[in-house]
Every structure is written in structure tokens, then in C-alpha cells.
Amino acid sequence: MAEHASPPMTPRARMQVLLAAAACLLPLLLQLPAWLGPAFGIGALAVAAASWRRPMPALLRLLLSACALLAVAVVAPGIGRDTACAVLAAMLALKPAETFSLRDGRSLVGFGLFAPFATFLLDQGPASLALALLAVLLALLALQQLAADEGEVAQPAGRGAAAFGVLRLFALGLPLALAAFWLFPRLPSPLWGLPHRSVATPGLSDTMTPGSMGELLLDDSPAARVQFFGATPAPQQMYWRGPVLWDFDGRSWRQARDLQRFPVAPMQPAGAGWDYRIDIEPTEDRQLVALDLPTLLPDGAYASRDYTPWAETAQYNVSRWRMHSAPPAAFETELPPPLRARALALPRGYNPRTVALGRQWRREAGSDAQGRSDAALIGRALAMIRRDFAYTLEVPLAGRNEVDDFLFDRREGYCEHFSSAFVVLMRAAGIPARVVTGYAGAYRNPIGDYWLVRKSDAHAWAEVWLPARGWVRVDPTAAVAPERVYDTIADRQPGRIAGLDALVPMFNAGDWMRRGWNDFVLGFNAQRQQSLLKPLGLDRLGAGALVALFAAIAALALVWMAWLIARGERQRDPLLRAWHALEARYRRLGRGRATHEPALAWATRVAADSPRAGQHLATLAARFNQARYAPAGNRAALQALLRDLRVHRP
Template identity: 60%
Template sequence: MSTRADMAPPVAAKAKAKASTSTALDPQTRLWALVAAGACLLPLLLQLPPVMGVVIAALGVVVAAATRRHRLPSWLRLLLAAALVGYVMASSHFHLGRDTACALLAAMLAIKPVELASVRDARSLLGFALFAPFSTFLLDQGPLSLVLALVGATLALAALLRLADLESGDAARAMPPWRSLLGVWRLVAIGLPLALAAFWLFPRIATPLWGVPERALARPGLSDSMSPGGWLDLMNDESPALRATFFGPAPAPSQMYWRGPVLTEFDGRTWTRSRWLQALPPAPVTHAAQAWDYEMVLEPTEDRQMVALDLPTTVPDGTRVSHAYSLRTPRTLNALTRWRMQSAAPVAYEAQLRPFLRERALRLPEGYNPRTLALARQWRREAGDNDAAIVERALAWIRSDFVYTLSTPLPGRHSVDEFLFDQQAGFCEHFSSAYVVLMRAAGIPARVVTGYAGGRHNSYGDYWLVRRSDAHAWAEVWLEGRGWVRVDPTAAVAPERIYDTLADRATGNFGGGLAPVLDIGDWMRRGWNDFVLGFDAQRQQRLLQPLGVERLGQRTLIVLFGIVAVLAIGWMLWLTTRAERERDRLLRAWHRLDARYARLGLGRAPHEPAGDWAARVAAARPGATELAPLSARFADWRYAHGAGRTQGRRELDELVRALRKHRP
């Protein structure tokens, strides 16, 4: 039977635990926790839509300030959480995706400080805040996100150390902030060899076992449809779309047309891709002798559409080539991908056009653009059977009377008529759409091709950078004996838009002063992509190729990883046990003093108390009188009432300095 004495220790322990979890936060520790949580949240906020990120950040600051002295009522906290969830879901159009989930996490972390009153609350806040840096990598895996995530995680771990000191009742002897940060980074450095071994040597599979959920809000990019005026967001997006490295000569910028979706269906407003045309085999092509061998690194697009230099001759395994030589990948491009391809300009491209394909390439909706139809019929009567003359006449008209601009009004019902006869100003969507309609009305098969045009050469890395702002739309017309021929009406009126990218002209406005900085920055980002994000199973197997090992098999990788992992774990154990033994700076100084006496044969035995050791040294060397008072001060601080002092840091510093200075 249990007695009251038997029950006392558990009850006391529970009471002590309850008291520790309800320890109130002092203002400095609360500030530490808020700053650390904000640092963890920052990289995630930068990956959200700008307006949403600003709203969540501002709300977090307001909540932290409002709850500095008093907690908000429960009903107000519940209303605030519901309103924030509703705002995030409405901004995401009530679509679920990994960006929506990350935004909800950021929103909940921003209002979490409403519960920040005790050590337990602070530990809960920091624990949840550590999810934010890892969630950031679901949206971006760049070096800036990594650096910000490491800073946030370091501050959070340092704040947790301070919470542990506060909870133990030893807050007065807590390490200063800079020493806490150094301690966290020391732990990171201890585990770094094992982490690097796992990254470089742990065998990787060729394809992932699971996919990453798609975004709820799509990024601006190429799609299966195009409406004049709908590309403004894309053409103002300066983020990279692809980087291409040529093995051998590279084409001139005027020939760098990166072919994407080919649009053949027109409803009077929007051009779309024909789904049934996608199922047909690729059209026959006679390529020119000059071929281009290159490797593309595509940025994530959350789509399966990819591009290729016009026209591809060989494509990677697994990609699907449509009848119009538009490429699609088997998997969604939600990560960085690398593709090796060859392309060459066409000499004859589908020289024989089948009747049903001709009919589709001439189809126009009824009741639209009467002035354009009338002009096309007039040109046909004047040109007879000379299709090439009509093609050149339209280009000459555009070249003489039209201007290039991104500032255009929204089109009405007769969008082509408005563009050709009233506005005569627009960008590539307007030019290519109107040109194809005009050609079809004149009886010439035509279609719209979308993709990218041009690129900026990076001299530091010897590669070409194509940005999303280089998105472009051009036309293809079918001419007897030649087949499909590329015609770019935008280049006729604004060749600098095609042959000089927006980035080129932007740096030119500053006299070229920013060009080296931009090139070096992108070259460094490309290096990060190659050596970190692009390190896949194939590159892992070729890891030791510079040393003469052509290919590493799975067994070899496992053996190498096992050897390096054992060494890394041994390194970790040695450092952690050593750090555990000498974590106290007073004890560390005492051990070093002992080592100095040990060199004279007067070292302290492991079982010998400090006072007995000092007496033995004094007996062996009567002149050694300084060790006794030092030993007494050490024993008093270490084992007597000094260990519990709340105000004695200056005395401790003096004792440590005295132990360090003393020489036998």
C-alpha cells in the first residue's frame, strides 16, 4: 500500500512541471521569441503574392504590439483567425495548392503571438515557426531563400536556448545573444559533414516516388491560348525562363525563336491550340545542313509545355512532339529540369498540306472583322495567285504605318479591324493575331506560334539567358513548294524588340554599367542550379568522373556513403562529448590549469578534491602559494553557494582570468 510519503515526490514533481510551463516571459525574452519567429516567417512571406505578403506581415506586427501587455479576448482571436483564413482562400480563388497551404501557414504564424504570455507559449510559437523555412522550399529553392531560412532557424534555436535557461530559473546566467548564436552554429557545423555526405553520396533514384502538389495560382507563362492584350503580366516578368548552352556555334539572336504552343483555332477573340491536331504525328520536315547542339535548363512552370529552338531535329526521351512540333513533357515542370536537344532551320516544312489541314488553317469565325475581310479580298484580286506578294505587302504596310507599344486599350468585338485600321499600335499578340487573320481572309493558310524570342548572352558563363519577358508570338504561313514559313510582323515594325531583349535595352539605358553586375548575379544563380538543384541521379553517378571513374554504381555509392557516414558520426560524437565536458568556461580554465601542472608531474588525480591537490602541490614545492587560494575560490564558486548566485558575473570573469593567467 502506498503511503503519503510515497506519493509526495510525484505530486511535487507535477507541481514543479506545471509551474515551469507557466513561467511568465520577461520583455527581453518575449522580444527574442518574436524576432526569431519573424525571421523564420520572412523567407516564406517573400514567396507569397506581394500584396498578401505585406498584409500578413503588417497584421503580425500589429498583433505582436497589441498583445504586449494584455491578451486579446477569445472571441476576437477566433474572429481574426477566421477573417485571415477567408482572405487567403479568396486571394487563391478558393483553389487548394501548395502555395495556398504555405499562405495559410504564414497567416496562422502571424497571429500566433496573441497567445504569447508564458514560456510554454513561446516554445510553441518557435516550434511552429520552424515549419516556415522548410515550407519556403516548396515554393522556391534559391540561395536567398536558403540563407534567410538558415538565419531564421538559427535565431529560433538560440531563442529556445534562452527559454530553457529561463525555465530552469538560471536566466541571469544565460549566455549573451552572440554566444547563443555561436553555439547554434557550432552544432550545425558538427552535423554538416554527415549532411553533405547524405546529399552527395546517398544513392538517388532517377525519378521521384511522389510529386509535389501544384500551385493554386499559376505563374505567368506560355499557355494553350492567347488573347490580344493578355500577356502584359508575362512581358513585365523579368524572371528567367530558361538558360541555354550551345556546344559549338550558336545561332544569331535574330534566329533564336524558341518554339512553344502552336495555336490554330480562333473564335474572334482568343486563339487556342487544337487538341485533335496534337494527336497527329509530326509533319515531314527537310532541315538545313547547319544544326545547333545545345542544352536547356528550364525553370519551373507548373505546366507540361516546354520549348525548343525552331525546329527540333532530336528530342529527349519521353517528350511528346505534336504535328506542329510543339513539345510536351511527361511530368509537370514543377522543378528545375535539364534537356539536351538538337535543332536546325527548316528548308521545306510540310510541303504537301492535306485538304482537311488546309481547311483548318483557313477557318475564320463568321460575323467578325468585316473591314479586314474586305481588304484581304481586294489584295487577292490584285495579286492573283501570288501568295508571297500578299505576305510581303502586309509586312510592308505594318513596317510603314504601325508602331510597337505595350499601352493598348482592350479590344472590342472586331479586334482585328480596330488594330489594323484605327489603333495601328500594339505588341506581338496584336501583330501576330491580326496578321494571321488577314492571311486567312486572303486564302493563305496561317497560324499563330507562341514561345520566346532572342536571349541575352552571359559572357561569364558562356550561355544564353531567356527571360519570361522575352515571350513572343509570331506567324507561320503556308507557301507552295516551301510549306510553313515563319513570318514575324512584330520584327517588321520593332526589330529591336526581337533582336535586342528588354534586358539588353534596360542595361543600355545605364550605359552598360549594370550589365556586368546582372551577368555575374545570374551566373552565380546558374552555378547554384547546376551544383545543388540540378544534382540528380545521373550526375551523382558521374561524381568521380574527373578522377577517372566513369560511373558509380548503387553498391559503390552505398559503400562510399557508409564509410563517410561512419567518419562523420565519429567526428560528431567526439566533438559533442568534448563540448559536453568543457561547456562551462570556468571548468575549461580549471582543466587547462591542471594540464600545465601535469607537465611538471604535479597534475591532479581524477578523484582528488581541489583543496587536497593544492595542499599536495604546496608540500612538493613550498614556494607555490598561489594555487591554494585559486583552488579555494574555484571550489567555492563551483560547489558551494557561488553556483546559485544571481549577481556575480564580474566575480566569475575575474576568477576565469586568474586561472588562465596562473603559471606553475
């Protein structure tokens, strides 16, 4: 038998389906890289408008699909989460071009629901969740309208009633969803690896080429949030240590990853230090940041020999770490010969003027075992930078001899240029040196009393090795622009950058709410789940106890859902409600209807004991069966039956 063609959608149903598809697509578009989001959004509107009355030609659809895939390949080459999500967004944007029947509408809504859930692969923030919930609500309303148009269910009267019905479905499933979130056993790590993005998000890197950090310095999005317990360091002490760069090829610096598994170098702290908790935004890498220098790291984290902090696994979500740090009084005072040679290495044929200047300064300063000449050379370099150089973000691309260009010709740049040139000059003068990258400074949010480290706080500084002291931090950028490093002036506050002071409290409140979201939702991991019932005296819940508790609460939630559904069905039908009320009156006298007993059979049984009451009940039962199972559509007859059912007494 040939399959019946699906009837076409009504204009109202089509509008609801397109609205639901747009709501599903929106959160995903907001997370796509570069200009793909706006382009696909405009394309989706154009396709929906062009195909409102008639299907778009197949050849044109094929051409648009090819253009969309080409745009994805250009912006997000390779295979990654963002690539897959971009392809999904492109196909969903083009889907309305072939959506006309009721079956097509269901297909579009079902396909569209993949988009908000795919969004969580790129962002798990509260805004993405709110948009996803709105998309699901509109999708259910569209499916309800499609079912009503096909005659499968009765459409509630009015849009308010329809929305209330969908919200009721949300409420029914909420207890089960909460039970699954809080109690379903979580693994400490995923069963499979999550693929990286094709387009890397701005952040700290294991390489540094002078000029490469410009985009990061303009990004005010959060990198970390820090809560101190006890003493708080001064802003000029807030250097957040990230990758330490040893190897230089003439243009770029690279991290020495072969030092990761070596024991940390000996360090003597200069004081009690600081105890703090740091929440680090996702990096999709194992690289962490810590206040300089980290002396205590929690389980799951470690420090390499140069005190670079690392996580055991890649960080795809917000991670929380309790750490302790202290400034060094002495830091690796005995430098092994292989590391000394590495910290003095310079490639041949690069930056000849800088190398010649460093060697000239060394000849003029001489050398001594106490390192006084080294300290004098460092002071001479800082004095030159302070006197002759300026800070700016507008710099040309690095050339072959970038350090020479910066020191002798341009004399303008930002932290990457200053730190790179300073370290090369120190190495040329015979002083072991290396580049350290991370963040400098932070902004204190008075709401919640925590410190916000932004990506725009990214910074690069130098460490030089001096006899008896070991590695010493030197920040040549601070010699030129200390206010850019330490965030101590008011115009570095969020909102005041544009001169809008009124935005500062709004930013503080918004970031505090996002911190709470990270804490209570994204930060709810396996360890916190196992200690969920600690306030009740249960220190640790094993996997078996969690499964049992989840099963019990899930069963209760399912029973509650079934009861509410059954109760709702009774309450929605006034005829059924009146009939059940009549049954209840007979049940109180011991003559209630059995659950398996038809209405007429029950009336016959009642008539055997009380012929007069049974005869009247039999008449009502017959009228009830007729109205419920073979309705004639006579509203007056239905109202008369409802009145008689309500007034009848046994």
C-alpha cells in the same frame, strides 16, 4: 496532480522569440502572391505591438483570423501550394497575440520554423536559403534563451558566446547534411505529385487572347539560360519555339494538344544548325521551349508534329536540356488535308471586315501552283502593316471582333495583335497559317558567356504554308518594331532600362551567380548523382553503392560529431579539464584511472602503491567531488583547487 503553469517570458526572451518568428516569416512573405506578403507583414508587426503587455481579446483574434483567411481566398482561390503557404503565413502572423509564457514561446518558435521550409515549395533560390538559415540561427538563439530562463541550461556569457555556440551546432551537423545532399539516393521523379499553385506564375500559355501577354512583357525575370557549343545564331535568328496555336474561336487561339503524340513532320534543315544547352526555369507544366526548329531532343523530352517541344513530366524545378536546332529549308511540304482544313478554319460571324479583305485580296491576286500569288499576298500584308501600324503595349481589352478593331480602327498593338490579325487575314485569303508563341531574342551575359532569355522576351509570330517550302516563319511585329523583337540595342540591357549603366555589371554578376546555384544545387538530380564519382574512375553508382557510401560517411560524421561534443564539454569546464590533465600525468606512469573507476577509489588504489602520493591524490579527489557535485559557490576555493590540480605531480 494539476499541471504547473508555465512561467512568463522575460522581456528579453519575448523580444528574441518575436525576432525569430519574424525572421522565419520573412522568406515566406516574399513569395506570397500579390499584396498578401506586405499585408501580413504589417499585420504581424501590429499584432506584436498591440499584444506586448496583455493578451489580445479572443473575439478580436478570431475576427483577424477570419479576415486573413478571406484575403487568402480572394487572392489565391482554390487549393494549391501558394494557398497553403499563405494560410501558414497568416496564422504565424497572428500567433504573437497569444504568446506570453515560456511554453508559448517554444510553441511560437517551433511553429515558425515551418515557414522557411514551406518557402522552398515556392522558391529554391539562394536568397531563400540564406534567409532560412538566418531564421534557424535566430530560432536556436531564442530557444537557448528560453531554456536559460527556465533554468534548464546555463546561458553563455554575452550574446557573442551564445551565437558562437549556435554556429558550432551548425558546424557539427554540416558534414552529415552534405553527405545526405550528395549521396542519399535520389529518385528520378517524386513519389507523389506536387500540387500546382492556385495563382499561375506568368509564362507561356496554351491559349492566347490578344492583350493577354501584357503582364508577361513587363516581367524581366529569367525564363531560360542558354549556353551554345560552337556556332551561335544571330539575334534575329533567336526564336525560341513554344506552344503552336491552331484553333481560333473568334477571340482566342488554342494549342492543338491532340497533335502531341503524332510523329514530327518531315523537315529538311538549311545548314548544320546549333548545338546548345538550355536551362529552363520552373513552369509547373510539361511545356518546353527550344530554338526554332529543334532537330534533336534528349531523353525525357519529345516534339509533337508541329515541333512543339514537350517534357515527359511537369517541370517543378529548374531543368537542363541538351538540344540541337536548325533553320528549315523545307518544312512539311506535303500538308495532309485534315491539317490544311484546320489551318484554314475561321469561325462564322467573327471579324467580317478582315475576312472580306482577305477574300478580296485573293480574287485580285489569283492563284497558282507555285505559290507566287501566296507570297505576293504575304508581302502585301507586311507592307500594309509596315506603312500604317504602330507598336504599343497600351491597348484596350479585346472585343468581340478584335481583329477587325485592330486592322481597321485602332492600328496599334503588340505581337499578339499583329500575329493574330495576320493569321486570320492569311486564312481568309486561303493561305494555311497558324500562330506560334515563345520568346524572341536574348541578352548575352559576358560573365560566363551565356544567353539570358527573359519573360519580357515573350513573343508571338506566324507561320504560313507555301507550296514547295512548307511552313515559313513570318513575323509581322518585326515589320513595325524590329528592335523590340531582337534585343539588339543597348537600352534593352538589364539596368539600362532605367538609365543606370552602373547596374549592368551588377546584374551580370548576380545572374551568373544564380546560374551557378542552379547548376550545382538545383540541377543536382539522380542522373548527376549516379555519375558523381566519375572523375575517380567509377562511371555509374547504383542505388546500393550510394546507400553504402552514404552510410559509411554518415557513420564517420556521427563519430566526429560525438567526439567534438565530448571534447567541447571537457574544454568548457575548467575543473574537468584540469582533472583530466592530472589523470593523463598518472596514465603516462602506468597508474591511470579506469573509465568505470570513481575518483576516490582510484586514489585509494594509487595509495596502495605509493602511500604519500596516494594521500595527496585522495585529498584532491575529495575536493574535486565536492566542487563538481556539491558546489558551495566559493570562487576562491574553486580557484585554489584548480591551482593545486595543475601543479600536482605523481
